[in-house]
Amino acid sequence: MKSNITWHDASVGIEHYRKKNNHHSGVIWLTGLSGSGKSSIANRVNQRLFERGVQAFLLDGDNVRHGLNKDLTFTPEDREENIRRIGEVAKLFAEGGTIILTAFISPYQADRDQVRHILSTGDFVEVHVDCPIDECEKRDPKGLYKKARKGEIKGFTGVDAPYEKPDSPEIVLHSDRYDEEECARQLVSFLESKGWI
Ligand SMILES: Nc1ncnc2c1ncn2[C@@H]1O[C@H](COP(=O)(O)OS(=O)(=O)O)[C@@H](OP(=O)(O)O)[C@H]1O
């Protein structure tokens, strides 16, 4: 597979982009149950960064599954491949100087670790959007828990498929205790404290 493929180093690299943008670049990886608030929080953070002139971009679960990953299902193997591809895409964005926010359930620690390890140390921020399943189920913004409880969706995360909480995330957002605005504020101030922005 790997033979006949040559790596090309570009003359403009990650440090040039960072210098031009005047901020760090890397991957802000939000993980959590469906309905925990990943998309809402990531969207607000992206908006805040944009308003500050930061080169930021949001990759969101449902949208990626409509395009790049539309061939993938929700088996453990396909979720792994989903996260692997997203990780590679996120890495390219980071190399181009962007702060990329991703909002995927990404239920397996090993898959999240794999993404962490393809990035340079410190360039991957694992964000646990922590919300108890009963609260997620109460919100049920897309009616999917209802369907899963009725058996109309099989292998739904938190119902009949696992969610492995992050072992050591860089930050935990308690989206059951704090509203969207406050969770977004906490994440932005974390990025400030790390000198990313
Ligand atoms: N079986 C099953 N389990 C979990 N989620 C399901 C399932 N089927 C469809 N959906 C919808 O797909 C969204 C999750 O896609 P992800 O790409 O984030 O999932 S994963 O990271 O590969 O596990 C998820 O979106 P969010 O609610 O935004 O998390 C659901 O809307």
Ligand SMILES: Nc1ncnc2c1ncn2[C@@H]1O[C@H](COP(=O)(O)OP(=O)(O)O)[C@@H](O)[C@H]1O
């Ligand atoms: N603190 C909070 N953070 C994020 N979303 C919240 C919060 N409190 C309530 N919500 C609501 O919960 C729902 C979460 O949906 P969504 O952002 O799509 O979650 P996910 O992407 O994790 O599936 C939205 O309707 C949102 O308005």
